[in-house]
Amino acid sequence: MRRNTVAGNWKMNTNREEGNKLSSEIINMAGSELNSEVDLILIPPFTHAFEVQKLATGNKNIYVGAQNCHFEDSGAFTGEVSPIMLKGINLSHVVLGHSERREIFNESNETIKKKVDAVLKHNLTPIFCCGEPLGIREKGTQNAYVSSQIEESLFHLSKLDFEKIIIAYEPIWAIGTGLTASPLQAQEMHREIRSMIAKKYGTETAQNISILYGGSVKPDNAKELFACEDVDGGLVGGASLKSRGFVDIAKSF
Numbered sequence: 001m002r003r004n005t006v007a008g009n010w011k012m013n014t015n016r017e018e019g020n021k022l023s024s025e026i027i028n029m030a031g032s033e034l035n036s037e038v039d040l041i042l043i044p045p046f047t048h049a050f051e052v053q054k055l056a057t058g059n060k061n062i063y064v065g066a067q068n069c070h071f072e073d074s075g076a077f078t079g080e081v082s083p084i085m086l087k088g089i090n091l092s093h094v095v096l097g098h099s100e101r102r103e104i105f106n107e108s109n110e111t112i113k114k115k116v117d118a119v120l121k122h123n124l125t126p127i128f129c130c131g132e133p134l135g136i137r138e139k140g141t142q143n144a145y146v147s148s149q150i151e152e153s154l155f156h157l158s159k160l161d162f163e164k165i166i167i168a169y170e171p172i173w174a175i176g177t178g179l180t181a182s183p184l185q186a187q188e189m190h191r192e193i194r195s196m197i198a199k200k201y202g203t204e205t206a207q208n209i210s211i212l213y214g215g216s217v218k219p220d221n222a223k224e225l226f227a228c229e230d231v232d233g234g235l236v237g238g239a240s241l242k243s244r245g246f247v248d249i250a251k252s253f
């Protein structure tokens with residue numbers, strides 16, 4: 001279902017104490033300052049996810065997710081974590097296909113497709129990331145690039161499964177760089193994504209999908225980005241590590 005959503009991807013940051021403090025502060029502020037129209041998703045490193053989830057339990061509209069997972073349920077995959085393990089500690093969402101996973105860990109559209117299937121199989125919600133590098137944006141071929149990421153990793157899904165997904169459009173040139181897509185650039189791509197979904201699954205499905213923008217979202221630019229018709233919120237990296245700023249971003253709808 002289409003919801004205003006702000007997800008905080010902590011990446012490989014915070015130790016256990018810092019993670020508990022950050023999440024407690026966010027949960028307290030959100031309880032008194034956010035209305036029920038906004039969902040928050042806290043996405044800590046695996047090591048703190050269990051505790052953060054316990055802190056979040058009972059708080060309406062606050063969810064806890066993971067930054068990645070393997071596509072198998074178990075087995076000889078040293079260093080990996082499976083969707084079943086995430087489900088076992090009551091996480092609800094998993095980020096898949098983040099550009100750092102694609103670029104640093106060579107994840108292909110095919111691998112991400114398998115992860116999407118595995119995550120859905122265990123009733124977790126994939127937050128599927130897509131987005132073009134700077135060279136592609138400079139050539140003006142970003143629509144075709146993002147379309148093929150979505151087609152190759154998601155378009156095998158049934159309509160029912162597709163409707164369970166959250167999409168995050170994250171232009172790589174805007175991630176962690178301080179450069180943000182302009183509201184016009186974000187809106188154009190979000191509309192393009194919604195229209196390709198409409199062609200494949202119908203207008204109703206396209207209208208019901210949450211599409212988040214990611215790439216240097218901050219308290220001072222969130223309002224104009226979230227005001228765009230097809231932008232349903234943000235996937236936030238750096239700015240999710242400060243409780244006050246993160247909650248202020250969530251107050252920008």
Ligand code: PEP
Nearest residue numbers: 175176214215216237238
């Ligand atoms: C991200 O990691 O998904 C992200 C968008 O990072 P940042 O907000 O720091 O650009």
